[in-house]
Amino acid sequence: MDSNKKFLNGTLNTIVLALLRDNGRMYGYEICQKTKEATNNQINLTEGAIYPTLHRLEKEGLLFSTKEKVNGRVRKYYHVNQSSIKEVNSQINLLAQFVGNLRTLLKPSL
């Protein structure tokens, strides 16, 4: 799991953006669960990873948030800011491209 953490450092922003772009609004815990399910429990996002990332992306204007009452408590939902969708898309595409390149490079040793 720790090796995952090392790789997540530079890519978590983009992963979060991609999840939000494709799933609409999501809240923090939902993002953690979704990631866990999609990766077969391989990637387990901690609170210390996901929330600072969400807060930073919100500060940078790529995301915005809304609050809702759920089960008697407040839940914060995040959405991709449509005015930044171009930048979001290009970030996601760049990472996808990079991952493709990595795959090609690593293939011989696999």
Next chain:
Amino acid sequence: MNSDHTTNRISDLLRLAGFKDKHTVEELTDHYLSHIENEVKLGVNSQQAVRETFQDIANLDSSQFKVKKNLPANRWILLCVFLLTTLGFFFLQSNSTKEKLNTPSNTPTPLALQINNEPPNGAPILQNTLDITSDFGMRMHPYTKSRKHHRGIDIRAKIGTPVIATGTGKVIETGFKKKPGKYIIIQHEEGFTTKFYHLSEIAVEENEEIKKGQIIGKVGNSGLSMMPHLHYEILKDEIPVNPKEYLEP
């Protein structure tokens, strides 16, 4: 599960863990309640889910949650100029600065814990000055080299130094285990528990009622210990709190 009680307890624990921003506390409270609900849905006993979640929160490192701002280039230049002009000042004061930097970062005062009339307090050994060699909180484990939450403090002392009870209470457990070595666990009022590890001698028995200041054993080097010291823990409702906050009577 009393959900209101759980909600409040989670928020309290988050504040104790150092989260000051109201919105972050609110968001993380929802996170942990969602987690408990999910665990229960998966068939975990709700009390167990709550207990484990409390433990998770107690182990949180709130400093990880600070959002670092990216400074624009011109700000960096200003910052460098500022640093250079203040360097001389710091150079003169370097000794005192070093001392300040070495003291552990301020943990928030556990307000919720102070309203209780008499939590365990004072030094756990009979010695003039306490040589604390390892603080409460995240640290590098001396053996395994992994980052781990240290549930108490380590106080260096000679083998045989008397260990005393820091509050009135009842001995609920004594014995020997591989990691703690010879150990004593004392239960106090208001949900407080104290633990003493690596002893060379145990001077009390299970179920014995003891008074604050009573000698309960002697410092040793038993269990997973690299040098003679006392590992001392204070727990409030099963959750470790920083004993340093309680060393002053």
